[in-house]
Amino acid sequence: MVMVILATLLFILVTLIFHVTYETISFYWYTPRRIKKIMEKQGVCGPKPRFLTGNIIEMASLVSTSISKDMEFINHDIVGRLLPHFVAWSTQYGKRFIYWNGIEPRLCLTDTDLIKEFLAKYSTMSGKSWQQQQGSKHFIGKGLLMANGEDWYNQRHIVAPAFIGDRLKGYSKHMVECTKEMLQSLKIAIESGENEVEIGEYLTKLTADIISRTEFGTNYEKGKKIFHLLTKLQSRCAQSTLHLCFPGSRFFPSTYNKEIKSLKMEVEKLLMEIIESRRDCVEIGRSNSYGDDLLGMLLNENKKKGSSLNLQLMMDECKTFFFAGHETTALLLTWTTMLLANNPFWQNKVRDEVQEVFNGGTPSVDQLSKLIVLHKVINESIRLYPPATLLPRMTFQDIVLGNLYIPKGLSIWIPVLAIHHSEELWGNDANDFNPERFTSKSFMHGRFIPFAYGPRNCVGQSFAMMEAKIILAMLISKFSFTISENYRHAPVVVLTIKPKYGVQICMKPLEP
Numbered sequence: 001m002v003m004v005i006l007a008t009l010l011f012i013l014v015t016l017i018f019h020v021t022y023e024t025i026s027f028y029w030y031t032p033r034r035i036k037k038i039m040e041k042q043g044v045c046g047p048k049p050r051f052l053t054g055n056i057i058e059m060a061s062l063v064s065t066s067i068s069k070d071m072e073f074i075n076h077d078i079v080g081r082l083l084p085h086f087v088a089w090s091t092q093y094g095k096r097f098i099y100w101n102g103i104e105p106r107l108c109l110t111d112t113d114l115i116k117e118f119l120a121k122y123s124t125m126s127g128k129s130w131q132q133q134q135g136s137k138h139f140i141g142k143g144l145l146m147a148n149g150e151d152w153y154n155q156r157h158i159v160a161p162a163f164i165g166d167r168l169k170g171y172s173k174h175m176v177e178c179t180k181e182m183l184q185s186l187k188i189a190i191e192s193g194e195n196e197v198e199i200g201e202y203l204t205k206l207t208a209d210i211i212s213r214t215e216f217g218t219n220y221e222k223g224k225k226i227f228h229l230l231t232k233l234q235s236r237c238a239q240s241t242l243h244l245c246f247p248g249s250r251f252f253p254s255t256y257n258k259e260i261k262s263l264k265m266e267v268e269k270l271l272m273e274i275i276e277s278r279r280d281c282v283e284i285g286r287s288n289s290y291g292d293d294l295l296g297m298l299l300n301e302n303k304k305k306g307s308s309l310n311l312q313l314m315m316d317e318c319k320t321f322f323f324a325g326h327e328t329t330a331l332l333l334t335w336t337t338m339l340l341a342n343n344p345f346w347q348n349k350v351r352d353e354v355q356e357v358f359n360g361g362t363p364s365v366d367q368l369s370k371l372i373v374l375h376k377v378i379n380e381s382i383r384l385y386p387p388a389t390l391l392p393r394m395t396f397q398d399i400v401l402g403n404l405y406i407p408k409g410l411s412i413w414i415p416v417l418a419i420h421h422s423e424e425l426w427g428n429d430a431n432d433f434n435p436e437r438f439t440s441k442s443f444m445h446g447r448f449i450p451f452a453y454g455p456r457n458c459v460g461q462s463f464a465m466m467e468a469k470i471i472l473a474m475l476i477s478k479f480s481f482t483i484s485e486n487y488r489h490a491p492v493v494v495l496t497i498k499p500k501y502g503v504q505i506c507m508k509p510l511e512p
């Protein structure tokens with residue numbers, strides 16, 4: 001009898017080991033190689049990958065050399081600096097090539113027609129890869145940005161109404177209020193003798209304040225604390241790419257893993273406190289609604305019978321909105337301010353327009369659409385400096401794009417920055433700051449994709465544009481500004497495109 005039990009246990013153990021070994025080999029070796037062969041047969045090649053690390057080390061070394069020096073003067077020809085591997089490989093292997101992020105093969109796609117078709121048609125058959133999800137698991141979890149398939153579809157339908165119509169307009173009061181506070185602290189800094197300010201710091205704090213108030217309403221002070229911890233967590237998680245190359249590394253009790261887990265627990269504890277206090281207020285009758293902020297909307301959804309939005313998902317969505325909506329907008333504002341500080345002609349043109357539309361008053365949402373010049377300037381700024389430089393999508397089914405057969409499991413990487421700077425698509429002045437190019441509305445989709453495209457585009461796009469217009473209109477009507485001689489033009493990519501040393505500008509208050 002004992003022998004039979006032992007033999008059965010042994011059999012189960014051997015089967016399990018066999019299964020895990022097979023899955024590991026298939027995941028790390030067989031599937032990527034099979035994909036590589038299929039693509040090579042179609043003439044799509046690329047640099048030779050190394051075992052486990054793929055082309056990561058080569059990419060890191062090319063980037064570290066190209067960004068080791070600042071740019072000599074302010075110019076926007078930045079693709080060679082920020083994506084030197086893209087320039088090298090597209091020159092050698094052509095417009096479509098495959099490179100390897102660790103064990104993940106990635107097809108770099110620049111044909112705008114194929115990009116448009118892919119983003120419009122395959123939003124549920126493609127999504128975020130295992131590697132991306134693991135990299136941000138502790139940070140934004142399964143929130144909208146990292147969800148896939150049906151889960152993504154359901155979550156998108158829950159969240160999207162919060163970013164349109166009257167709800168969207170309702171957030172403008174937070175934007176105006178927070179901007180007034182920022183302008184006041186800028187005024188104080190200048191009056192106390194600061195000749196120049198690093199405007200990026202002010203704008204990052206401002207967009208964090210705005211998203212805290214939009215998400216958490218009156219609980220926004222606690223929200224700010226959560227987001228401070230989340231920023232720390234984000235920078236730790238950003239170092240995960242190399243960690244993930246090694247099988248099972250995420251299970252090691254390393255200092256890195258321990259620190260991430262403890263930060264995550266701290267963030268979620270604070271989030272739970274806010275959620276529970278909102279629920280208590282409704283239960284004991286102190287309040288008759290969960291609130292009209294983003295959290296209130298999620299709590300209402302969670303209360304519905306059969307809702308798929310559980311507590312963990314609510315917390316993940318809160319973290320996702322902050323991550324996706326705060327730094328991106330801060331960077332858009334920072335780069336636009338740098339461009340305007342360096343281009344007095346456009347700065348004056350925007351100021352004249354703002355004066356004409358608002359006549360010295362506070363911006364009102366209904367009149368924002370009249371800011372045509374400002375809209376063109378913002379578009380040109382996110383064309384030259386798109387906060388999201390790459391769009392990643394993993395295919396979950398075999399698909400056909402144009403004449404290209406894409407096997408399941410291949411990641412598609414759209415180099416937004418390179419497309420936005422392509423002379424073939426934008427003409428010889430592609431690297432110049434020329435907002436006038438947006439006068440014509442005929443810029444085809446596929447070549448201007450700062451917010452992605454199709455059903456899985458940025459859900460907060462209108463929020464971001466409204467926020468950017470309000471802040472820039474208020475800033476430009478109170479101050480004139482020039483670029484400081486201390487500004488060093490050195491864009492770098494750390495998930496998003498950032499000015500390495502910030503943007504120093506000299507500001508002068510305008511007469512009331």
Ligand code: HEM
Pocket residue numbers: 144145146156320321324325326328329332386387388391392449450451452455456457458459460461463464
């Ligand atoms: C200038 C500002 C912004 C830029 C350039 C931007 C850009 C993008 C891009 C390129 C994507 C697609 C990412 C991908 O699929 O890999 C995206 C998705 C997303 N963005 Fe934004 N974004 C901005 C502001 C915002 C704001 C203000 C919010 C929310 C308050 C937001 C929330 C989201 C969310 C939740 C997604 C995921 C959508 C989905 O997968 O269905 N974004 N954004």
